Amino acid sequence: MSQTPLSPSLFEPPSGLQTHLGFELTEWSRDHARVELDFAPHLHNRQGLLHGGIHALMLDTAMGYAGCYTGDPERKQDALTLSLTVNYIGQLQGKRIIATAKRTGGGRRTYFAEATVTDETGAIAASATGVFRYRSGPLTA
Numbered sequence: 001m002s003q004t005p006l007s008p009s010l011f012e013p014p015s016g017l018q019t020h021l022g023f024e025l026t027e028w029s030r031d032h033a034r035v036e037l038d039f040a041p042h043l044h045n046r047q048g049l050l051h052g053g054i055h056a057l058m059l060d061t062a063m064g065y066a067g068c069y070t071g072d073p074e075r076k077q078d079a080l081t082l083s084l085t086v087n088y089i090g091q092l093q094g095k096r097i098i099a100t101a102k103r104t105g106g107g108r109r110t111y112f113a114e115a116t117v118t119d120e121t122g123a124i125a126a127s128a129t130g131v132f133r134y135r136s137g138p139l140t141a
Contacts, residue, residue, distance in 0.1 A: 009073045010028060010071075010073055011025070012076070017057075021037060021043070021054075021057075022037060022038065022040070023035055023036065023037035023057075023058065023061065023097075024036055024037070025065060027100075028065055028069055029069060030069050030071070031066060031067075031069070031102055031103040032066055032069075032100075032101070032102050032103075033062045033063075033064075033065035033066040033069070033100075033101050034062060034098065034099065034100045034101075035058055035061050035062045035065065035098075035099045035101075036096055036097065036098050036099075037054070037058060037096070037097040038095060038096055038097075039092075039094075039095050039096070039097065049091065050091075050092060050097065050125070052086075052088060052126075054097065055086060055088065055097075055117050055125055055126040056084065056086050056126075056128070058097055058099035058117055059084070059086060059099050059101070059115045059116075059117060059126060059127075059128035059130075060081055060084055060128070060130065061099065062099035062100060062101035062115045063081075063084075063101040063103075063113035063114070063115050063128065063130045063132065064079055064081065064132060065101070066101040066102055066103045066113050066115070067079055067103045067106070067111040067113055067132050067134075068134075077134060077135075078134070078135040079111070079132040079133060079134050079135060080132065080133050080135060081130060081131075081132055082110070082130075082131040082132060082133050083130060083131040084128060084129075084130045085128060085129050085130070086126055086127075086128045087126060087127050087128065088125070088126050089124050089125060089126055089127060090123060090124055090125055091123070091125060092117075092118070092119040092123050092125045093119060093121050093123045094119030094120040094121040094123065095119070095120065096119055096120045097117060097119060097125075098117065098118050098119060098120065099115055099116070099117050100115060100116055100118070101113050101114065101115035102114060102115070106132075108134075109133060109134055110131060110132060110133050110134070111131075111132050111134070112129070112130070112131055112132075113129070113130050113132065114127070114128065114129045114130075115127065115128050115130075116128075
């Protein structure tokens, strides 16, 4: 699938978690998203490996974006994760964590998505499926 560059007009201000961890949205189009993060020591578990929670975070984030693309910066769509299933497959070998997701179906209120976490060498670390509910109102504190 050929992806067009991400339009700067579609960027949203980073969340606190995004700012803290440093991940970035690098591709975003209808039913597709890609989120990337450089390896860093603060992402490791006590064994010195990338923490499984980081895999889950990246998968969840990419799938969330994949279902919420509108193409219009004035019409933002948000969603909540209802279900997330992560399967850990292997270890990454490279220096960049890449989560690529696609929306696979759904309807007016919910959607389904799948994603994988790889690195720039193509090594696969994890895959996931998720169910998401579109938000219809403003977020509350």
